[in-house]
Amino acid sequence: MMEREMAARFDEATASLGALGITLRKLPERVRAQVQEVRLRAGRPVVLALAGKDLYLTCAGVVSEQMGEHVLVAMRPQLEDAFRLICDSSVYAHQHEIRCGFVTLRGGHRAGLCGTAVLQSGTVTNLRDISGINLRIAREFRGAADGFLAALGTKERMRGAILAGPPGCGKTTVLRDLARQLSSGALGRCRVSIVDERGEIAATFKGVPQNDVGQCDVLDGYPKGEGIMQSVRCLSPDVIICDEIGGEEDARAVAASLNAGVSVIASAHASSMKELFARPHMRTIFETGAFPQAALLCGRERPGRVKAFYREGELHDFQAVGADDAVWRLHDGRAS
Secondary structure, three states: OHHHHHHHHHHHHHHHHHHHHHHHOOOOHHHHOOOOEEEEEOOEEOEEEEOOEEEEEEOOOOEEOOOOOOEOEEOHHHHHHHHHHHOOOOOHHHHHHHHOOEEEOOOOOEEEEEEEEEEEOOEEEEEEEEEEEEEEOOOOOOOOOHHHHHHHOOOOOOOOEEEEEOOOOOHHHHHHHHHHHHHOOEOEOOOEEEEEOOOOOOOEEOOEEOOOOOOOEEEEOOOHHHHHHHHHHHOOOOEEEEOOOOOHHHHHHHHHHHHOOOEEEEEEEOOOHHHHHHOOOHHHHHHOOOOOEEEEEOOOOOOOOEEEEEOHHHHHHHHHHOOOHHHHHHHHHHHO
16 A cells, blocks of 8 residues: 555656656556656656666656666656646746745645746846756655654653754655644644645645645745744744754744744754754754754665764754864764
C-alpha cells in the first residue's frame, strides 16, 4: 500500500508536465514510488532523481542508469507547456512565487524554476525564457517524525527546536508528520499552528489542507515572520511549526513567540552544525533563546533519519566556536 500511495503522489505531481507527464506515469509503480525529483533542462536528458542515484528516461519510455543517445531530451516547447500547466494558465496569479523561483502545486509538490531574471530597481520581479524545471515530489510518511519526537521529550518539557539538514533530506516530511502527531495528542493536548509560507507542509488548496496535518491551524502563504506573529496574537498555540527559517524578521518573530510562551519548531538548510551557524542571521536566531535544541538529519540517501541531536549546552558551545575548524570537527564528529 505504501508503494502504491507514493506512486500516486508521483502521478499527481507529474500531471502538470503535459505530454511528458503522460509518458512518466506509464513507468512501473516501483519506479514511480521511488522518484524524489524530476529534473527537466532545455536540450538536456530528462532525469529522475532517486535516493543515491539518477535514472534517465529513454525514448522508448523506460528508464536507464546510463546516459546515451537513446535517452529522452526535454525540448523548450515541452518546458513552456509544463510551465503553463504548473501556473494553471495564469502566470500573473503566481507572480510572487515565480519571482522567488518556485511554484507550489496542489498536493504540496514544488516546481523549482530556472530562467532569465527580469529585474526592476535591482530586484527580481519575474522570470522569462524558462530553461529548467525541478519538480520535487512531496511525500507523506506516517511515523517520519518518530525519532525527532522522541528526542523532544514530554509536552511539559518540550521547547523550541531547529531541524537542520541538506536539501532533499526529508525536513518538510518530518515537520508535516510532527504537526500531525503533536496536534493529534501524541504528547498530550497540544495546540499547533503551521506557518506554511511555501505551501509545502499542509498543501492547502482552496482553504483545505491536502496533506494530513491533524488538528492544526494553518496560515497558508504568510511570510514566516508575519505568520508567527499572527499566530501568537490570534490563535493561542502551544507550538508553531514552519519551514526554512533564517531571516532577520524571523529572528524578531521567534523572540516574540518566546516571550509569549510559545515554542517554535522550524527547519533550516545546513549539512552540518558549522554550516548552520555560518548562515546569515542564524546566530542571531539562536541568541534569542527560542531554540535550545537542534537535530541534524542524514542526507538524501536516508531521508527523515536523525543523525545527531544537540542540547542547549552544546549549542552554546557552537555559538562560541567561531571559525576554529579543529573545534568544529570535534563537535561534529559524533554526527559523522
